[in-house]
Amino acid sequence: MSSGARSGADGVLRRRGFLSVLAGVGSGVVAGMGCREAGEGKVLRLAHVLDTRHPVHAGMEHMGEAVERLSEGRLRVRIYAGGQLGSERELLELVQLGALDMVKTSASPMEGFVPGMEVFSIPYVFRDEGHLWRVLEGRVGRALLDLGVDKRLKGLCYYDAGSRSFYTRGRPVMRPEDLRGLKIRVQNSRAAIRMVEAMGGAATPLAFGELYTALDQGVVDGAENNPPSFLTSRHYEVCRYYALDEHTSVPDLLMVGTPTWERLDGREREWLEAAAEVSMRFQRELWAGRTREDLETLAGAGVEILHPDKVRFQEAVRGLQASYRGTAAGPWMEAILEQG
Numbered sequence: 001m002s003s004g005a006r007s008g009a010d011g012v013l014r015r016r017g018f019l020s021v022l023a024g025v026g027s028g029v030v031a032g033m034g035c036r037e038a039g040e041g042k043v044l045r046l047a048h049v050l051d052t053r054h055p056v057h058a059g060m061e062h063m064g065e066a067v068e069r070l071s072e073g074r075l076r077v078r079i080y081a082g083g084q085l086g087s088e089r090e091l092l093e094l095v096q097l098g099a100l101d102m103v104k105t106s107a108s109p110m111e112g113f114v115p116g117m118e119v120f121s122i123p124y125v126f127r128d129e130g131h132l133w134r135v136l137e138g139r140v141g142r143a144l145l146d147l148g149v150d151k152r153l154k155g156l157c158y159y160d161a162g163s164r165s166f167y168t169r170g171r172p173v174m175r176p177e178d179l180r181g182l183k184i185r186v187q188n189s190r191a192a193i194r195m196v197e198a199m200g201g202a203a204t205p206l207a208f209g210e211l212y213t214a215l216d217q218g219v220v221d222g223a224e225n226n227p228p229s230f231l232t233s234r235h236y237e238v239c240r241y242y243a244l245d246e247h248t249s250v251p252d253l254l255m256v257g258t259p260t261w262e263r264l265d266g267r268e269r270e271w272l273e274a275a276a277e278v279s280m281r282f283q284r285e286l287w288a289g290r291t292r293e294d295l296e297t298l299a300g301a302g303v304e305i306l307h308p309d310k311v312r313f314q315e316a317v318r319g320l321q322a323s324y325r326g327t328a329a330g331p332w333m334e335a336i337l338e339q340g
């Protein structure tokens with residue numbers, strides 16, 4: 001089957017899965033909880049768009065195991081992976097409605113719901129991995145997790161999503177000028193659009209699940225992501241150049257909807273929070289090793305892994321940071337830049 005036909009079939013299956021799961025979730029909601037299975041405790045439904053081989057998926061599995069262990073089986077998590085229930089934007093909307101309990105999303109599409117979250121997609125706002133994690137685990141990171149509560153979205157923890165770099169079909173992006181005339185898929189994020197435009201490319205927002213076909217059919221010339229996502233999405237089958245300019249370090253977020261949160265009792269909330277915390281540490285430890293291995297796998301598969309001069313990319317977007325002053329992301333950006 002061609003990948004085009006395959007992804008067409010995937011689309012149909014995804015929509016079917018979406019409807020049947022929603023039917024189940026709907027009846028659970030009427031019963032007063034995401035889902036309650038006779039004699040087996042509560043089950044929370046968690047959805048995301050990544051492949052099950054992805055290290056962020058491993059983090060969520062770890063979280064599910066921890067919840068089950070801590071609650072002695074009274075609270076469990078069922079994971080719907082691979083975008084079978086929809087795009088991140090759709091999943092966030094379901095969670096807001098209480099039709100889905102939890103979502104793992106990139107922080108980028110969150111900015112459409114919680115404007116301050118745009119801060120995570122400002123290029124080169126984090127100096128390095130250590131700076132990123134001091135922010136995420138400190139006062140600023142914790143405050144940002146709670147920023148969406150009045151939009152019915154409560155953050156439980158972050159997962160490491162490393163840094164994002166350009167991958168392209170026809171030619172490598174070694175300098176921002178190489179983006180001229182290229183259509184680059186970005187997430188549903190104003191900041192990501194502005195970044196690609198500042199660097200000289202044409203930004204095309206698309207859902208992650210639609211990207212393989214868009215690359216394959218030449219609708220876009222390239223995209224940008226971290227190594228595990230580039231590998232597990234199989235985008236490398238089409239894009240043979242991966243230039244590690246590491247322009248953003250957008251974390252992933254595990255969110256629970258406040259409609260679900262309010263239905264949990266004190267103990268259940270504690271189990272969920274403790275499990276999220278444990279899974280964040282587990283996933284973070286996994287990340288560096290998996291990134292290294294995945295880069296080797298990509299190189300083994302014939303992808304050219306390139307190390308462009310990052311300074312050129314930083315210079316191309318230098319003016320962007322100033323433009324955030326006075327926006328919802330502005331104070332967060334200042335706090336991040338001041339973080340030691």
Ligand code: GCU
Nearest residue numbers: 049105106161187208229252
């Ligand atoms: C990363 C992130 C996903 C996101 C994807 C994207 O892989 O972990 O949550 O959907 O980027 O580019 O859309």
